[in-house]
Amino acid sequence: MTHGLTAPAKGDVFLRISAHLAERTDIATALEAVAGEIAEVIPFTHADLCLNDRPGWLSSYEVGIRTRWSRARTRVDASPIRELITGHCDFMLCTDAMHDPRQTFEGACSEPIFNHKLRSRVHVLMKVMGQPIGTLNISHSTPGLYSEDTVTRAQHVADVLSPYFHALHTAEQAQRATQVGQEARAREEGLRRGALELTQTLEQERQRIGMDLHDQTLADLTRLLRTVTGDGRLDRAGLGQHISETITDLRRIIDTAVPTLLELFGFAHAVRVHLERAVRDQTIALDVQDDTDGAPDRLDPTVRTAMFRIAQEAINNAARHSGATRIGVYIAPHAPRGLTMTIRDNGSGMPDTPDRHSGLAHIRTRARLISAGLDITNDYGCALRVTLERQP
Structure with missing residues (x-):
């Protein structure tokens, strides 16, 4: 046709x-x-x-x-x-x-x-x-x-x-x-402004920490110095109590600074900084890997903070008690929309009856509060794995 x-x-x-x-x-x-x-x-x-x-x-x-x-x-x-x-x-x-x-x-x-x-x-x-x-x-x-x-x-x-x-x-x-x-060009300008705001925020945070250290920690240490260098009789119990209080206050200052680090630089960076602080001068190899393209930073802020606190406690345990020469934190996808965070060391492993001050109870509580699975295995060291089945 x-x-x-x-x-x-x-x-x-x-x-x-x-x-x-x-x-x-x-x-x-x-x-x-x-x-x-x-x-x-x-x-x-x-x-x-x-x-x-x-x-x-x-x-x-x-x-x-x-x-x-x-x-x-x-x-x-x-x-x-x-x-x-x-x-x-x-x-x-x-x-x-x-x-x-x-x-x-x-x-x-x-x-x-x-x-x-x-x-x-x-x-x-x-x-x-x-x-x-x-x-x-x-x-x-x-x-x-x-x-x-x-x-x-x-x-x-x-x-x-x-x-x-x-x-x-x-x-x-x-x-x-x-x-x-x-x-x-608009993205580039946004990055420039973001970098400027980040610099300003970091400076404000530095000033705040400096004021806290000056007004409280430095004053406490000065008072302790006078006590130990004075002519009077040392009250060892009282001195120990003052030192303990100073340590507690200093830890509070550090702990309040870390969440800001979490907000400014992201989860993986904050974990690495804490890991480096925890091992101090020990000869321990450190590793932090995030294979999720930054998924922890897309979590609900409360869940992300809980995950970070769990990482802190597990890192502290490994650094202080395990005798490990290697500590790593590994974040990986978990099908279909979840993620896992594993803190692994090659130390002595978790004891059968861990000390009540080890932080394990806090870890379990935090995991329950965010409905995360918690698994601890002793295999050539200790592996503590936290699993979120679904990213909130």
Whole structure:
């Protein structure tokens, strides 16, 4: 079945197409503007242009029916027109695309063909200066509607459309590149401001810690120095009590600083800093690995803090009591949406009846409060594993 136009009528259609396109500045409205003229040459249910986008991808612009083809870019190797766009043929003509293996192969983005019963299809190349820029694709729900004469007509339409749509597409890509550049500059400015704010926050934190150390810890140490260097009799019990209180106050200052470190630099960094502090001058190899792309920092703040406190207690136990020469903290994904944190050392292992001051009770409590699994194994050292089945 063919649909004929006389030569003058055909020329008039193409003149109208050119006139419409001369008034348009974007691809979508330009295609809408010439849809009626294309239908005069070739009746269609659906028509679209597939234009080469970035390497290996196509952008689609549709009239007649809106499908997923125009909602997202399509990979060339998944496109129903891949044989044409990759140069394996000069055109494609389908009597019934729903049963054509060239269009419905495994992995093909062919849902619109079935959803809208696009049976008759004709595809021709669009070229500018002899180079393919994309394809013109025309479809109809009636099977067997198109013939080789239709291919010729479609090629005439494509030849008229190609230079206009190439210019519009080039302008669109240039505009997109400009927008990407502006977004990149905005991100760079955001990073600059973030770095400035971070520097200011760190300075404020340094000043706060300095004031706490000056007003409290330094005053306590000065008082203790006077006590031990004075002429009076030393009260060892009282002196021990004062030293214990000073240590407690100093630990409070450190502990209040660490969550700020957690907020500023993230979970893995805060864990490493605590690990380094815990081992002090001991010759212990340290390792911190996060294979989750920062998943702990996407946890609810309360859960993240609890995980950090668990890591602190386990690290302290390993550094003080295990005799280990290596301590590591490892964070890994746990299917389907969880994570695990393992604190592992090569020391003596957890005793069967751990000291009540070991912090293990606190670890168990914190794990329960965040509904995390806790597993402790002694195997060439100790491995304490905390598992969150689902990231909150």
